[in-house]
Amino acid sequence: xxxxxxxxxxxxxxxxxxxxxxxxxxxxxxxxxxxxxxxxxxxxxxxxxxxxxxxxxxxxxxxxxxxxxxxxxxxxxxxxxxxxxxxxxxxxxxxxxxxxxxxxxxxxxxxxxxxxxxxxxxxxxxxxxxxxxxxxxxxxxxxxxxxxxxxxxxxxxxxxxxxxxxxxxxxxxxxxxxxxxxxxxxxxxxxxxxxxxxxxxxxxxxxxxxxxx
Amino acid sequence: xxxxxxxxxxxxxxxxxxxxxxxxxxxxxxxxxxxxxxxxxxxxxxxxxxxxxxxxxxxxxxxxxxxxxxxxxxxxxxxxxxxxxxxxxxxxxxxxxxxxxxxxxxxxxxxxxxxxxxxxxxxxxxxxxxxxxxxxxxxxxxxxxxxxxxxxxxxxxxxxxxxxxxxxxxxxxxxxxxxxxxxxxxxxxxxxxxxxxxxxxxxxxxxxxxxxx
Numbered sequence: 001x002x003x004x005x006x007x008x009x010x011x012x013x014x015x016x017x018x019x020x021x022x023x024x025x026x027x028x029x030x031x032x033x034x035x036x037x038x039x040x041x042x043x044x045x046x047x048x049x050x051x052x053x054x055x056x057x058x059x060x061x062x063x064x065x066x067x068x069x070x071x072x073x074x075x076x077x078x079x080x081x082x083x084x085x086x087x088x089x090x091x092x093x094x095x096x097x098x099x100x101x102x103x104x105x106x107x108x109x110x111x112x113x114x115x116x117x118x119x120x121x122x123x124x125x126x127x128x129x130x131x132x133x134x135x136x137x138x139x140x141x142x143x144x145x146x147x148x149x150x151x152x153x154x155x156x157x158x159x160x161x162x163x164x165x166x167x168x169x170x171x172x173x174x175x176x177x178x179x180x181x182x183x184x185x186x187x188x189x190x191x192x193x194x195x196x197x198x199x200x201x202x203x204x205x206x207x208x209x210x211x212x213x
Numbered sequence: 214x215x216x217x218x219x220x221x222x223x224x225x226x227x228x229x230x231x232x233x234x235x236x237x238x239x240x241x242x243x244x245x246x247x248x249x250x251x252x253x254x255x256x257x258x259x260x261x262x263x264x265x266x267x268x269x270x271x272x273x274x275x276x277x278x279x280x281x282x283x284x285x286x287x288x289x290x291x292x293x294x295x296x297x298x299x300x301x302x303x304x305x306x307x308x309x310x311x312x313x314x315x316x317x318x319x320x321x322x323x324x325x326x327x328x329x330x331x332x333x334x335x336x337x338x339x340x341x342x343x344x345x346x347x348x349x350x351x352x353x354x355x356x357x358x359x360x361x362x363x364x365x366x367x368x369x370x371x372x373x374x375x376x377x378x379x380x381x382x383x384x385x386x387x388x389x390x391x392x393x394x395x396x397x398x399x400x401x402x403x404x405x406x407x408x409x410x411x412x413x414x415x416x417x418x419x420x421x422x423x424x425x426x
Contacts, residue, residue, distance in 0.1 A: 012398070013398035013401070014226065014227045171225075173420075175405040175407045176405065177402050177405060178402070179398075179400045180400065185227070185390060185392075187392045188226070188390050188392055189391070190390055192390065192416075194388045194418070197410070197412050205410050205420055207418055209388060
């Protein structure tokens with residue numbers, strides 16, 4: 001059965017986005033500091049169509065993460081930054097242009113139905129209106145034996161943890177205190193097992209946990 | 214000048230004590246799970262007058278932490294679990310009996326004056342009523358060139374971070390989600406540098422940060 005994992009950068013004080021999230025600053029104030037480690041890697045830059053980047057241990061971590069992913073799940077806010085009917089969402093076509101970096105079917109959790117949106121490079125956005133379990137079932141169907149990645153955001157991650165469906169959490173803990181914003185953990189009490197950890201030259205720590213079921 | 218450091222065990226979701234703190238359960242619900250890694254070490258058990266324990270890498274970390282500490286600072290709640298006048302505090306003599314594990318002068322932050330309490334083994338409890346800067350000045354005087362340890366709890370740590378007086382934070386991140394309790398970080402935005410990290414066989418991660426001033 002495919003592994004369902006969350007891979008996310010987080011501040012030392014537990015935030016996956018800073019305060020004051022806007023369309024211009026979708027990661028909130030100072031939120032991009034969480035991702036400095038990944039922006040520096042070739043493993044991240046290449047699938048995002050950017051030149052350069054380092055072939056570091058961090059880059060290997062990124063490559064290994066996206067390797068063999070057969071489906072992706074994300075929340076509506078992560079997709080477009082918006083909420084409510086699509087007609088009034090100024091970013092209804094999302095952040096990633098015609099060639100998004102997913103290269104697999106992406107299931108977007110939303111309350112507002114919409115036709116699937118095929119893009120270049122193997123990414124198709126599907127919009128799921130009947131809840132997290134339905135999205136998970138569709139993602140499993142699409143992924144086959146491959147992994148399923150939960151992209152975020154925090155609320156969706158909390159719902160999947162609560163439902164006991166998530167298998168693994170890979171955290172990249174940035175050496176940053178944001179002082180506010182969107183917390184990844186908020187009342188979850190899942191039992192954890194540490195799987196691995198390593199240092200990033202950026203000052204972050206990579207830590208992986210298995211959720212005990 | 215002496216280094217002023219906080220050394221504290223914390224859950225993956227950022228709590229240094231669980232919910233529902235009582236005199237019987239001063240670490241709150243499931244809070245003792247944060248400290249499993251340290252309870253297993255000889256380096257912790259020996260100064261606490263307990264037999265056994267492992268001579269592991271964890272034990273070395275504990276020994277190195279308490280080595281060369283010349284003074285300790287803690288909050289009133291950490292000292293006794295209580296608040297208000299000492300006469301009505303059922304735990305006014307604290308948790309540690311006649312031979313506390315500190316072996317140096319301990320400065321307790323409180324709103325209620327009290328005479329110093331000398332104990333065995335070099336520990337003397339002093340009660341400081343004029344604030345965190347006064348306690349720090351007294352601890353520096355007492356420590357000389359040695360280190361000053363901030364024992365906790367969270368509110369006192371936040372005050373020292375806010376005031377820019379703390380030099381280092383050593384975290385022991387337990388593979389546990391408490392789901393509630395006392396957060397270590399709450400609005401701080403200090404700039405950090407990661408100093409070191411290592412894995413504990415218990416499943417915890419030890420991470421040290423320097424606070425940039």
